[in-house]
Amino acid sequence: MNEQRRKILDLLANGKITADEAERLIGALERERSESPQTAAPRPKPRPKYLRVVVNAADGPGADGASRVDVQIPLQLPRAGVRLASLVPPQALARINAGLSRSGVPIDLAELKPQHIEEFIEQLDDVTVDVDDPDGQVRVFCE
Amino acid sequence: MIPQLVTVGRCRPDARRRRLYVPVLPVLLVLSPLLLLAVPVGLVACLVTRVSPVGAVRGTGQLLCALPGTRIEIEQGRTAWLISVR
Structure with a gap:
């Protein structure tokens, strides 16, 4: 409890001000505090819940119109998938790894652990990927 | 919470829209006899592949519980598809 609020409550306890006056004063104090952001503690940023992938492609020659793909998946889904x-x-993992290596993706899936994906998703919160091209646009972000 | 409602929508080139709402729980209840048959099949599959059945059930449950909120929209010209899990 801060000093000013304590003084108001003391005044109320001593009967020098009424409950209505105390309420008004406390309200004014809170308004003042919310208007001065430098004194207020920074609000924690809300945690993103979804991973969004938005692809917009312009109408190409021979195509029947512009394309748009909008995928929204909860961030819980990759966690559950890794588990x-x-x-x-x-x-089976050895076979998958061999197949991935043949395809030029040398990833060892045996090394992929749930705690790694947790760390990855933690860092993904602030990631935004924007790819702009005359023929299209790709956006990957969390919200 | 497992998914409650799956929506599959389609917009055709002639601008006709169709939406199919699938209530998951009633559908699961209707299919429960088949699911009961699938349980021993899954158990045998787990034993053959040396996968822990408890882990498999837990993992599948977590995957199902993570599905609500998934939304996939695909538009190509005047044709569009929507899959939404709530």
Whole structure:
């Protein structure tokens, strides 16, 4: 409790001001505090809940119109997916890894752990990817 | 919370719109006899592939519970598809 509020409550307790006056004074104090952001504690940024991928493609030659893809997935979904993927048997993982390596994606899925995806998603909060092209636009962001 | 409602929408080139609302819980209740049959099949599959059945059930449950909020919209010219899970 800050000093000014305590003084108002003391005045109310001593009967020097009425409850209505005390309420008005406390209200004025709170308004003053909200108007001076330098004294107020910064509000925590709300955590993003969704990963959005928006693709807009212009009408190309031979196409029947512009294309638009808008995908919104909850950030819980990749977490759950990685937990499920951790159940994949090692021999299957070895085959998948070999297939990925052949395709030029040398990722070892055995090393992918739920805590890694947690860290990844934590960092993903502030990530925004914008790709602008004359023929289209791609946006990846969290909201 | 598992998904409650799945919406599948389609907009055709002739501007006709169709939306299919699938209430998940009633559909699951209707399909419950089939699901009961699927349980032993899944159990055998888990044993054959040496996957923990408890882990598989937990993982599938987590995946299902994470689905609400998913929304996929695809538009190509005058044709559009929408899949929404709530």
